[in-house]
Amino acid sequence: MTKNIQELQGIASQVRRDILRMVHGCQSGHPGGSLGCTDYIVALYFAIMKHDPSFNMDGIGEDLFFLSNGHISPVFYSVLAHAGYFDKAELKTFRKLDSRLQGHPTTHEHLPGVRVASGSLGQGLSVGIGAALSKKLNGDDRLVFTLHGDGELQEGQIWEAAMFAPHHKVDNLIVAIDVNGQQIDGPTNLVMSLGDLPAKWAAFGWEVLQIKGNDMAQVVEGIEKAISMTGHGKPVVILMQTDMGFGVDFMMGSHKWHGVAPNDAQLEQALGQLEETLGDY
DSSP states (O other): OOOOHHHHHHHHHHHHHHHHHHHHHHTOSOHHHHHHHHHHHHHIIIIIOOOOTTOOSSOTTSOEEEESSGGGHHHHHHHHHHTTSSOGGGGGGTTOTTOSSOSSOOSTTOOTTOOSOOOSTTOHHHHHHHHHHHHHHTTOOOOEEEEEESGGGGSHHHHHHHHHHHHTTOTTEEEEEEEOSEETTEEHHHHSOOOOHHHHHHHTTOEEEEEETTOHHHHHHHHHHHHHTTTSSSOEEEEEEOOTTTTOTTTTTOGGGSSOOOOHHHHHHHHTTSOOOSOOO
16 A cells, blocks of 8 residues: 555545545534644555554554544544545544544444544553553564654653653554644643653653654655664654644644634635545545
8 A cells, every 4th residue: 555755645635625524514523633643644554554454453463553642533534444444435424423433433333443442642652552562472573653642741641651661662662742732722832831852752761753744755754764763672752743734724733723623614715725636525
C-alpha cells in the first residue's frame, strides 16, 4: 500500500473532506485535531505500517496503532475505511444511533481496525507499552505506534508510562504527540503550560524527534527516521508541530474548532478548499 508523497497528499485531502462531512452530518464531533493529524495517520496506514485490513485483534506479525486521543475518531475512521477495513459508505453513520462509528472508538461494536476503546485521555501510552512488551515476549519484531494530543500530556498517567518505557527498554515503540498548542478550554500554555517538551522527554530517557506534522514529506521522513532509531534500548517520541484545523483557513490554529461542527455554509466553504480525490462517500 506504499504511496508516493503526492498520492499521500491526495488521500489526505479526501480524508479531510470526510472529516468535515462526518461531523457536519451529525452536528457533533471534533474536526480541529482530526484535520491537524490527518497527514500522520495517512502516512502510517498508506506508507509506513505493515498491517492487514482483514483484521484480527492479535495483530501478530503486524505493526499496531493505538489512537489515545480518541476524540479525533473522524480521521481514524476515514483512514481505516480508505485502507480497506470497512466500506467507506459506513462513514455516513458517524455518531448516529446503532452506528459502529461512535464518537470515541470502542471495541464492543467490533469495528475492524479498533483494538482498544479510547478517549479517556492519558491511557493510550500504557496500552501501547503493554502491546510492545507483548510483541517482545512473543518474538514478534513489528512495531507499536501511538498518537496523543499535547493537552493529553497534562494527565499524570502519561508520565508514569513515560518513566516505565525507558526503564524496561521498550524500544519497539514510537509515540507521536500532536503539538498544536490548543485544547478544548484554550491554548495549552494558558490552561496548563507543558514547558520544554523535548527536554522533558529526553530527561525521561526517550529518543526525541521534532517534525512539522502538516508537511507530508517531513512526516514520512520523520517516521522512517524514528523506525531507524528503534531496537537500541530506548523508546522514540515524535513531537509533531501541527495546526489545529489544518487545510481549512478559518479553522486553522483556533481551539474554537476543537469540538464544534460546521454549519451548512461553513461546510461548503471548507470543502471548497479541499480537493475531492477518492470520491465522497
